[in-house]
Amino acid sequence: MQTKPNILLILTDQQRWDTLGCYGAPQCKTPHIDSLAQRGVKFNNAFPLIIPCAPSRAALFTGRYGHVTGVESNGGTLDQSLPNFATELPKAGYKLGYAGKWHVDRDKDPSDWGFRCKRDFPGYGYPATNLNMPGMKSGPREDMLVSRNYKDYLDEKGLEPPELLEAFYAQGNPGQRGRELHGLHAGSIDHNFEAMVADETVELLRTFSQADEPFFIWSNFWGPHSPCIVPEPYYSMYDPKSILEDPSFCDTLEKRPYVQTLVSRYWGIDPDNWGEWQEIVARYWGYMTMIDDLVGRMFEELDAQGLWDNTLVIFTTDHGDNMGAHKLFEKGPFFDEESFRLPFIAAHPECQSLGAEVDEFIYLQDLFPSFLESAGLQSDTGPDTQSILPLLAGEDGTTGRDSVYCQFTGQIQTHKSRMVRTRTHKFVFSQSDIGELYDLENDPHELNNLFGLAECEDLQESLMQLMQSHMERVNDPMLREFMRVRYIY
Numbered sequence: 001m002q003t004k005p006n007i008l009l010i011l012t013d014q015q016r017w018d019t020l021g022c023y024g025a026p027q028c029k030t031p032h033i034d035s036l037a038q039r040g041v042k043f044n045n046a047f048p049l050i051i052p053c054a055p056s057r058a059a060l061f062t063g064r065y066g067h068v069t070g071v072e073s074n075g076g077t078l079d080q081s082l083p084n085f086a087t088e089l090p091k092a093g094y095k096l097g098y099a100g101k102w103h104v105d106r107d108k109d110p111s112d113w114g115f116r117c118k119r120d121f122p123g124y125g126y127p128a129t130n131l132n133m134p135g136m137k138s139g140p141r142e143d144m145l146v147s148r149n150y151k152d153y154l155d156e157k158g159l160e161p162p163e164l165l166e167a168f169y170a171q172g173n174p175g176q177r178g179r180e181l182h183g184l185h186a187g188s189i190d191h192n193f194e195a196m197v198a199d200e201t202v203e204l205l206r207t208f209s210q211a212d213e214p215f216f217i218w219s220n221f222w223g224p225h226s227p228c229i230v231p232e233p234y235y236s237m238y239d240p241k242s243i244l245e246d247p248s249f250c251d252t253l254e255k256r257p258y259v260q261t262l263v264s265r266y267w268g269i270d271p272d273n274w275g276e277w278q279e280i281v282a283r284y285w286g287y288m289t290m291i292d293d294l295v296g297r298m299f300e301e302l303d304a305q306g307l308w309d310n311t312l313v314i315f316t317t318d319h320g321d322n323m324g325a326h327k328l329f330e331k332g333p334f335f336d337e338e339s340f341r342l343p344f345i346a347a348h349p350e351c352q353s354l355g356a357e358v359d360e361f362i363y364l365q366d367l368f369p370s371f372l373e374s375a376g377l378q379s380d381t382g383p384d385t386q387s388i389l390p391l392l393a394g395e396d397g398t399t400g401r402d403s404v405y406c407q408f409t410g411q412i413q414t415h416k417s418r419m420v421r422t423r424t425h426k427f428v429f430s431q432s433d434i435g436e437l438y439d440l441e442n443d444p445h446e447l448n449n450l451f452g453l454a455e456c457e458d459l460q461e462s463l464m465q466l467m468q469s470h471m472e473r474v475n476d477p478m479l480r481e482f483m484r485v486r487y488i489y
Helices: 031-039 053-062 085-092 145-156 193-208 258-266 274-304 364-374 454-474 479-486
Strands: 006-013 041-043 095-100 164-169 180-185 215-224 228-230 311-317 344-347 356-358 403-411 413-422 425-430 436-439
Touching (some): 006 053, 006 193, 006 274, 031 274, 031 311, 031 344, 085 095, 085 364, 095 193, 164 274, 180 274, 193 215, 215 274, 228 274, 274 311, 403 454, 425 454, 436 454
Parallel strands (some): 006 311, 095 215, 180 228
Antiparallel strands (some): 403 413, 413 425, 425 436
């Protein structure tokens, strides 16, 4: 008889924590994911060790910071010697399954690591191109594995490639001009490549449910990361005019690192025109509701196969998206709550506190040692992460953390920087620009940078000391650069 719990990890890409009803989303509808919070626990202070996508996913795969994994920015190569989900969980008899986006390692794909995987999507692996979504301008023009995989899915379902009917394109920046930021495609939800992710996850659940061994299934959506290309009814589900201006949209960015001003212009969106942002946010929400419906299909299969009573289900994301906050889009180089605070829900089959909320500081990458402990294995992730299995099961407990420490190296611009965040304050060190210091209690939208103010000197010093201790704890190579300027910063 199987005694170890199955694990289903559902990971979205670039999802703001406040797009879920259970986190207070006023309009965006996510009933299936919200129901998971009622079956388990919701974490209010979850953060990644590092962003953007590939660094965060490599860290999740191994439980290690980016300077250890070797993946500090998108396109990096993972240190193959590090223990990871694929090398460790099979030692406890786990069968491995994978569906959707990869973006963990440039050199090896899920099937190379031993995952049962119907289709590999190397690198970022975005599936939609003009080859399988006529009218699409983004993506490669040549026939590639990722585009063939999506086309194969459509053929298997007897579906024609869905035409892109309308789209909103980046305008101002020549490097991004013509890239879709959102769009409407013909057909139904089943024509969308995200349905492929749900379909393959359901297939894995059906296959593994017949075995005596436990399983680990990692299911990965590409969304709601832009471009937000969805069918009806999701495209028109939310009226752009109903979307209230983000509280931080008034930020001029004058007291922030100048690179953020450059990035605000990068996408060709008029940074001062909330009307353009409303159009994008509305499709982003529609995308999220579509994903919620597809997650609902996974939950239905868990029911059909009688798996809920022995499966640990996690729903979370690799990082967030500013989505107009501070006139900024997507992620980095900035450490705003919209990009770094994560939705994180766990439904353990033996949950002790259904519907509970946990305020402890956790990292997304704590899942690595937690899954190993759940499987009866030990982890040596050292100072980077720790098991939070009791918290996942709704038990009382503490991580002992009074702060989190997060990394960023590059996205659009190389901008090596670090963040330390306590319950009340946030300090950001940038290698080549002004620092940032925010009072999160009195300035929750991070509009007033207190860095360098005489009246905040003691506070700034205490947070820099805290950052130094984190750097020393994890042996961050950026410590040397930090110490060179700390006392003249």
